[in-house]
Amino acid sequence: MKRDAWQPVFLPVRRRSRETSDVVTLEFDASDASVAGDAGAGMSAGVGWNGFAAGQFNMLYAFGVGEIPVSLSGDPADPRRIVHTVRGVGPVSRALAAARRGRQIGLRGPYGSRWPLQESLGRDVLIVAGGLGLAPLRPVLLHVLRHRASYGRVALLCGARTPQDLLFRRELDGWRRLPGLQVRVAVDRAGPDWEGDVGVVTRQFAKVRFDPLEAIAMVCGPEIMIRAAALALENLGVEADRVHVSMERNMQCAIGQCGHCQFGPRFVCRDGPVFAYSEVAAMMAIREL
Amino acid sequence: MRIKQTALITVRGLADLIQALHHRGYAVVGPTRRDGAIVYDRVDSVGELPAGWTDEHGPGHYRLRRRDDAALFGYVVGPHSWKQQLHPPRRRLWRARRSDGKVEIEQQPDESPTLAFIGVRSCDLHAIDIQDRVFVAPEHRDEDYRARREQAFIVAVNCTEARQSCFCGSMGTGPRADGGHDLALTELLDADRHDFLVEVGSERGQALLDEIATRDASEADHDLARRLGERALSQMGRRLDTVGLKQRLQGNPEHPRWDEVASRCLACANCTMVCPTCFCTSVHDSTDLDGQHAERWLRWDSCFNPEHAYVHGGSLRPSTRARYRQWLTHKLAHWIDQFGVSGCVGCGRCITWCPAGIDITEEAAAIRDVTVDRSTTP
Amino acid sequence: MKTIEDLLRSHPFTEGLDEEILRLIAGCATNVVFEAGSYLFRADGSADRFFLVRHGTVALETFVPGQGPMTFLTVKSGEMLGVTWLVPPYRWAYDARAVELTRAIAFDATCLRDKCEADPHVGYELMKRFVPALVERLHMAQIQIADIYGPGGSK
Numbered sequence: 001m002k003r004d005a006w007q008p009v010f011l012p013v014r015r016r017s018r019e020t021s022d023v024v025t026l027e028f029d030a031s032d033a034s035v036a037g038d039a040g041a042g043m044s045a046g047v048g049w050n051g052f053a054a055g056q057f058n059m060l061y062a063f064g065v066g067e068i069p070v071s072l073s074g075d076p077a078d079p080r081r082i083v084h085t086v087r088g089v090g091p092v093s094r095a096l097a098a099a100r101r102g103r104q105i106g107l108r109g110p111y112g113s114r115w116p117l118q119e120s121l122g123r124d125v126l127i128v129a130g131g132l133g134l135a136p137l138r139p140v141l142l143h144v145l146r147h148r149a150s151y152g153r154v155a156l157l158c159g160a161r162t163p164q165d166l167l168f169r170r171e172l173d174g175w176r177r178l179p180g181l182q183v184r185v186a187v188d189r190a191g192p193d194w195e196g197d198v199g200v201v202t203r204q205f206a207k208v209r210f211d212p213l214e215a216i217a218m219v220c221g222p223e224i225m226i227r228a229a230a231l232a233l234e235n236l237g238v239e240a241d242r243v244h245v246s247m248e249r250n251m252q253c254a255i256g257q258c259g260h261c262q263f264g265p266r267f268v269c270r271d272g273p274v275f276a277y278s279e280v281a282a283m284m285a286i287r288e289l
Numbered sequence: 290m291r292i293k294q295t296a297l298i299t300v301r302g303l304a305d306l307i308q309a310l311h312h313r314g315y316a317v318v319g320p321t322r323r324d325g326a327i328v329y330d331r332v333d334s335v336g337e338l339p340a341g342w343t344d345e346h347g348p349g350h351y352r353l354r355r356r357d358d359a360a361l362f363g364y365v366v367g368p369h370s371w372k373q374q375l376h377p378p379r380r381r382l383w384r385a386r387r388s389d390g391k392v393e394i395e396q397q398p399d400e401s402p403t404l405a406f407i408g409v410r411s412c413d414l415h416a417i418d419i420q421d422r423v424f425v426a427p428e429h430r431d432e433d434y435r436a437r438r439e440q441a442f443i444v445a446v447n448c449t450e451a452r453q454s455c456f457c458g459s460m461g462t463g464p465r466a467d468g469g470h471d472l473a474l475t476e477l478l479d480a481d482r483h484d485f486l487v488e489v490g491s492e493r494g495q496a497l498l499d500e501i502a503t504r505d506a507s508e509a510d511h512d513l514a515r516r517l518g519e520r521a522l523s524q525m526g527r528r529l530d531t532v533g534l535k536q537r538l539q540g541n542p543e544h545p546r547w548d549e550v551a552s553r554c555l556a557c558a559n560c561t562m563v564c565p566t567c568f569c570t571s572v573h574d575s576t577d578l579d580g581q582h583a584e585r586w587l588r589w590d591s592c593f594n595p596e597h598a599y600v601h602g603g604s605l606r607p608s609t610r611a612r613y614r615q616w617l618t619h620k621l622a623h624w625i626d627q628f629g630v631s632g633c634v635g636c637g638r639c640i641t642w643c644p645a646g647i648d649i650t651e652e653a654a655a656i657r658d659v660t661v662d663r664s665t666t667p
Numbered sequence: 668m669k670t671i672e673d674l675l676r677s678h679p680f681t682e683g684l685d686e687e688i689l690r691l692i693a694g695c696a697t698n699v700v701f702e703a704g705s706y707l708f709r710a711d712g713s714a715d716r717f718f719l720v721r722h723g724t725v726a727l728e729t730f731v732p733g734q735g736p737m738t739f740l741t742v743k744s745g746e747m748l749g750v751t752w753l754v755p756p757y758r759w760a761y762d763a764r765a766v767e768l769t770r771a772i773a774f775d776a777t778c779l780r781d782k783c784e785a786d787p788h789v790g791y792e793l794m795k796r797f798v799p800a801l802v803e804r805l806h807m808a809q810i811q812i813a814d815i816y817g818p819g820g821s822k
Contacts, residue, residue: 004382004383004432005429005430005431005432006382006383006585006587007382007383007394008394010391010392010393012390061574063385063387063392063576063580063583064574064575064576064580064583065574065576066572066574067572067574067585089601089602090601093601102390104387104390104391104392106392130815130816131815131816132816159816160816161814161816161817165816188739188811188814188816189737189738189739189811190726190737190738191735191736191737191738192726192728192735192736192738192764194726194738195724195766195767196741197724197741197743198726198727198738198739198740198741199740199741199807199811200807200810200811203807221815221816222815222816224810224813224815225810225815228810248600249598249600249605250597250598250599250600250605252570252571252572253570253572255427255428255429256423256427256429257423257424257427257429257431257568257570258569258570258571258572258587258590259568259569259570259590259592259597260569260571260590260597260598262615262619262623264539264623265539265619265622265623265626265627267627270427286542286543287611288605288606288607288608288610288611289542289605289606289611289615
């Protein structure tokens, strides 16, 4: 079969769980793909799945509706499970979020650059997630927890609109109880039952113990939040080349050929979505870039 | 590529060349006159070439005029480029069928004909090489493009005249073909003769040339061809100053010139349509009425379309100013970071086909470093 | 037994503050405790106090008819609470509820205002400490209003 980078492989939804009113997590099993593949080539028609690196994404296709990039939100140590957390905001994402078990979804990937797990070995790690940004960072946290001794102090900072919009809530409760993990959560607003913090998540940096001179920060969320977090980190002594961010742009091909995801000279699908902040800070300050 | 061999052929020889290509199963595409323009279309015989026609170019201006000779290639470029053939405006990527809860992508045999191009100008040759860097070089190559491209037989034509929009000279992309062709022709025409100096650029080209009657090209023939090339070079209508251009464009995103050009630009996307290197496409997924068959098509798109930079919540580049800046900065600066060369080949089409007459060389020159008292508010 | 001045000295608000001024404003201060769930003050009430939170968490709430109380900010140990007392008509614009047991230093607003009025130097030293906290809250509010996590999204 001729290898074609445009053709998705269709897999049935194996599990589906609702995270919030508009966010759903879908799980696929790579062994459901009827084609085996050559190593390292990624998945598209003719080639199989060989796992992914934290930070990467797949293109997910809802039959007849369209295709969008969705970050992989599962455990990178599990080579068979393919996990995606989708927010239904447009026709394609809503169709994906509505997919029931057994529904055939097209997958292509994995694509993109990865979070700097290698670079972070032996260092303090700050995971800063805003809203849906926790999804592409979850693989980082799972990896770090699995290899806990290889990292220094680890902190997870989560921001969300309201407590009901927090992702992976049950897991989050579990993470909060882990002795080797600092977890700080802040929401933009809350009802009277919320006993946690209300305010912007960047305010939480002051409450986290870490060495700003060697820590690595990984930030994902809306661009405003990314910039605010990077600025706050810089003020604390974390230089821009140790802050890594995940960018989002219009992606259609995911292979650097349709031109849509360009961010300055970078193709976000191929040079990103993970970038060192030092690489993109100046561009993020330019309006309508 | 070094010239392997040269020869001289007559107009009859060119006719035989076209027939030889037909006999080998090529679909020959070349310049023809249609709707007041010279466009690239199927050419079955030499008689379909626009003999005795020439073109006038200027900002927002294009006209055909009759020549006072019978030159077959006495014009430069039209609104078409070869990307129409190699990177088609509409292409179906795949078709899928859903039944019993399973989805199957239907394999389709490749039915595209093997192409031969007659009359490829040097600027367009460079443009083809540039698009190769987009589609063939990277990790995920476009197999469709690669196949069409490798099989395409290229008969280039060295320009002997330049037009007002032309600036291949300053881009180092012409007027003479310097590689990537199978054969290159220079039209030698005066009162006494109508010949073509043929330069062989590949083994495939040599093989085809061996099938037709040729004469040896003389020293004088080579001399004439060279002088005609120099004449074209001296006639360049414009020049693009590329020294320091990349830094200037990437370093001045808030230059007042962007506002100025935005007041003239209509965001009509003509420039991107006629540009031989612009490659943006958009994916269109659709289904039939019963929802059981789906297709994915790829269509030309343009960064001037507001939805080009759409993410949920809206377009990231809603203003014409931002889109023009994106196009120009990408074409003349970012492209170099991405593909190692400038995205512009100096063909001048964007100048000719801009209804507002915007001149890329003028805009590039205007973005000079200025101390602008603007601060980006966070 | 720690005096009110000792407690004041260990609060970040007074960092770098002249010892003389600290003793002066200590005259307006008392040590207070709020049980979890009790209110430090209520919207429309007289804004007659200013607080420095020593331990605990205070939720600032606005009551939205049809929705109930909405917390828009939490104030924690080491932070200050209440600026409405600086500006007439001195009426609280929101509720402040202790989320957990909260200890604070409460200042009588009239006492503090009088002392600032009497000596501009004292006034300015205190303003230099109120304003950064206010500015930080304004900036936070800007971002919270942008609703960056909202469905409309924000890029």
